[in-house]
Amino acid sequence: MSASANVEVKVGDCSNEDPQKLAAFEEHVANGGLIEPNDWMPEAYRSLMLRMAEHHANSEIVGALPEGEWIVKAPSLLRKLALTAKVQDEVGHGQMLYEVAQDLGKSRNAMLRDLITGVTKYHNCFNYPCPTWADICMIAWLIDGAAILNQGTLAHGSFGPYIRTMRRINMEEAFHFKHGEDMVLTLMSGTDSQKQMAQEAFDRWWEPSIAFFGPNDRPDELERPAMRWRMKTATNDDLRQKFVNRFAPAAMATGLVINVCTKDDQGNVTSATPDPLLKLDEETGHWGFTQPNWEEFFRVIRGNGPCNKDRLALRRFSYEQGEWVRKAILDGTTTPCKN
Amino acid sequence: MLSESRTNVPEAKGELQTQEVQKFPIWEVFTKKKESAVHLHAGSLSAPDSELAQCFAREHYGQDQPCVNMWVTRRDFLTADSGENESYELFVQWGAGLRYEHVGEVEACNGVEARDKCKELFCADKKHFTIWSCPNSGITKIDGSTNMIWRETTDQxxxxxxxxxxxxxxxxxxxxxxxxxxxxxxxxxxxxx
Amino acid sequence: MCELDQNLQTPMVELLLSLADDKLFLGHRNSDWTGIAPILEADIAFSSLAQDDIAHASAFYELIGTVNDKNSDQIAFGRTCNEYRCADIVTKSDNFNWANAIARQLYCNTFDYHRLARLSKSNWSPLSALSKRILAEQTIHVDHISTWIQHLGNGNSDSKARLQEALNTFAPYAVMLFEEPEGLQELHDASILQNDSDFYTDWKSTIDVILNSAGVTCTCELTNTKGGRSGKHDEDFVRSLAELQEVFSTDPLAAW
Structure with missing residues (x-):
């Protein structure tokens, strides 16, 4: 699971750039041209791309934590292998994305340190709890399903190293998603208590899944730098609608009910009622749905979600516990250019 | 136990107590998916030296799909102008956004000459974006048939x-x-x- | 020879369980590092090795299933504590300390290398064939862990001290890997396996070579203590088993 869709874009100022170079750059990108690290690019493009890759990388390695907890509890040999491989892939995605970001001018160490001291953010959906095995199943199906949709469009972006990484990531996410489907279908074809467990987890994850694509589009969405420079190639609301169109009927076919839920501060569902807007518009082909609770979404982004503290504490603890190892293997390299 | 530590982590706030560890060198990894294919750039990684770079490369870039052969080299070798008189492996990126592809090998006395020869011999009239050259003395080549990379013996x-x-x-x-x-x-x- | 004599089936299952349970729980503990190891690259690599171990365990449970007609998941997840046959080093807590994880891995990986090499020569072809295949992957593990031992031992004085301490802590548990599975003598008598007195010395000289290149040592001595192979497990194993079975045991007959 991963994402970078909800990076807030505040930069984009190019007033200091050479107007001719800038015009040529924008024309190149607008015509579908791609940018490699050694090409000329406006500073604003570089810093925005760096932030996007860094946020994405942060999301991957924080996303590895909630699922990582369940590796030791996976209920069969196949599930244990697959979940370990999935979490491993996420660490691998993080590693590759940190390399992309690093080439844009910030060291991996600086990025890891900014993450664990709260200077930079990661994707919001990892601030929610995973109390049961069924949560792991829902994350793999819904969140990875959402990530594939999002990253599929990011793979058509303008920055070469990032889109190459997206293609590779999507190949691995395809496994996560298929395995997620298999797990959800297994529960929904299982015993009554398995079905109940699945429904309860679905109630916890449906809202974070549709909020996954980030806040509603602004009126000037297409003019904003991330879209103008083709870092993003689809808007949040378009992706969200596409997601609902695909997953709402599929979820219902398995017997899951799409509810609108209220939750307490710990992320526990306190009430669930069927979504009154859930209906297929025959004309547009779009499914109606109730928007996520955006007020709560922004509250969690600001650090007040059920698991923000735990996630950062574990990342930080891991970083500190590993410090001596990184130091040791560097000290052991007697000649820096040893090959 | 680790799993118990995961859920009982002391909350830490404020500045980190330690200094940043110096950056590790970056390594580029090329993989060959089957005998009839060429080496394609798979990705990069950070490691302090060649031995660990190889261990890391095998277990990451060697495990996403079947992989019969893998090359690992330091990134700065690929763009270096200097060098010794020896054979160089050549990689071409045919266009922005594409992956580097191994095109062949030349004898040259340094990186510049190797890349010039590459243009002449392998790019001739074809449009290309960038070229990497790497002295063979700087590449670790892992042959999967004698030194297993992709796990063939268990169901993946x-x-x-x-x-x-x-x-x-x-x-x-x-x-x-x-x-x-x-x-x-x-x-x-x-x-x- | 594919058919196993009726009276050899119990000793063979004991032998295979000791191997598969070692692999399962070593993989169980190591997979727990996924996402929180000291370096992202090392995290990915260590997880690959953990997956190998679980996959190896799975292959051996399948082989057991051909003897006792049980399904792999039922064997792996469905027993009570005293029915597991692993040596407790595999579940001994590493306390979020990379040196402990590396020391445990060295002892277990080198032991498995020698164990699989011996089982590859078995007269019972299903066992020798599978062991031979797995041995190829085990070689990667030994190479990988040797690299780590050398880097920690030759890193700096701090890392060397930490590694030495971890090696000392785990050494008494390492020798318990050599506790013989019940009925091993019967397999020897039937020439299914060769009686092999050099097992321990071969293993010791392998780790000594590796440790020597890293400037660290292992002092240990074989004992006759009864432990994991006889179903007697310590507190750390009990905790690992509880995790392993937590979800499975809510409905052992359900598909998950």
Whole structure:
């Protein structure tokens, strides 16, 4: 699971750039041209791309934590292998994305340190709890399903190293998603208590899944730098609608009910009622749905979600516990250019 | 135990107590997926030296798909102008956004000459974007047939999407009509599978 | 020879369980590092090795299933504590300390290398064939862990001290890997396996070579203590088993 869709874009100022170079750059990108690290690019493009890759990388390695907890509890040999491989892939995605970001001018160490001291953010959906095995199943199906949709469009972006990484990531996410489907279908074809467990987890994850694509589009969405420079190639609301169109009927076919839920501060569902807007518009082909609770979404982004503290504490603890190892293997390299 | 530490971590706030560790060198990894294929750039990684770079490369870039051969080299070798008189492996990126592809090998006395020869011999009239050259003394070559990379001996289907296609299809068909499953799965095929 | 004599089936299952349970729980503990190891690259690599171990365990449970007609998941997840046959080093807590994880891995990986090499020569072809295949992957593990031992031992004085301490802590548990599975003598008598007195010395000289290149040592001595192979497990194993079975045991007959 991963994402970078909800990076807030505040930069984009190019007033200091050479107007001719800038015009040529924008024309190149607008015509579908791609940018490699050694090409000329406006500073604003570089810093925005760096932030996007860094946020994405942060999301991957924080996303590895909630699922990582369940590796030791996976209920069969196949599930244990697959979940370990999935979490491993996420660490691998993080590693590759940190390399992309690093080439844009910030060291991996600086990025890891900014993450664990709260200077930079990661994707919001990892601030929610995973109390049961069924949560792991829902994350793999819904969140990875959402990530594939999002990253599929990011793979058509303008920055070469990032889109190459997206293609590779999507190949691995395809496994996560298929395995997620298999797990959800297994529960929904299982015993009554398995079905109940699945429904309860679905109630916890449906809202974070549709909020996954980030806040509603602004009126000037297409003019904003991330879209103008083709870092993003689809808007949040378009992706969200596409997601609902695909997953709402599929979820219902398995017997899951799409509810609108209220939750307490710990992320526990306190009430669930069927979504009154859930209906297929025959004309547009779009499914109606109730928007996520955006007020709560922004509250969690600001650090007040059920698991923000735990996630950062574990990342930080891991970083500190590993410090001596990184130091040791560097000290052991007697000649820096040893090959 | 680790799993217990995961859920009982002391909360830490404020500045970190330690200094940043110096950056590790960056290594580029090229993989060959089957005997008839060429080496393609797989990605990069950070490691303090060649031995660990190899260990890390094998277990990351060697495990996503079957891999019969792998080359690992320091990134700065690929763009270096200087060098010794020896053979150089050549990699061409044919266009922005594409992966570097191994095109061949030349004898040259330094990186500049190797890349010039590459243009002449392998790019001739073809448009290309950038070229990497690497002295053979700077590449670690791992041959999967004598030094296993991809695990051939145990079933790896658990970590591939294709490993679940049949069983998932069967489970869907128990719940939905084939047509609905087709529509739903058509999305799968579009971009990513 | 594919058919196993009726009276050899119990000793063979004991032998295979000791191997498969070692692999399962070593993989169980190591997979727990996924996402929180000291370096992202090392995290990915260590997880690959953990997956190998679980996959190896799975292959051996399948082989057991051909003897006692049980399903792999039922064997792996469905027993009570005293029915597991692993040596407790595999579940001994590493306390979020990479040096402990590396020391445990060295002892277990080198032991498995020698064990699989011996089982590859078995007269019972299903066992020798599978062991031979797995041995190829085990070689990667030994190479990988040797690299780590050398880097920690030759890193700096701090890392060397930490590694030495971890090696000392785990050494008494390492020798318990050599506790013989019940009925091993019967397999020897039937020439299914060769009686092999050099097992321990071969293992010791392998780790000594590796440790020597890293400037660290292992002092240990074989004992006759009864432990994991006889179903007697310590507190750390009990905790690992509880995790392993937590979800499975809510409905052992359900498909998950």
């Amino acid at each position: 289907a658990y970590r591939l999407a294709s490993g679940y296609s049949k069983v998932v299809r069967k489970k869907w068909e128990a719940l939905r009509e084939s047509k609905a499953v087709d529509d739903y799965q058509s999305e799968d095929l579009k971009d990513t599978y």
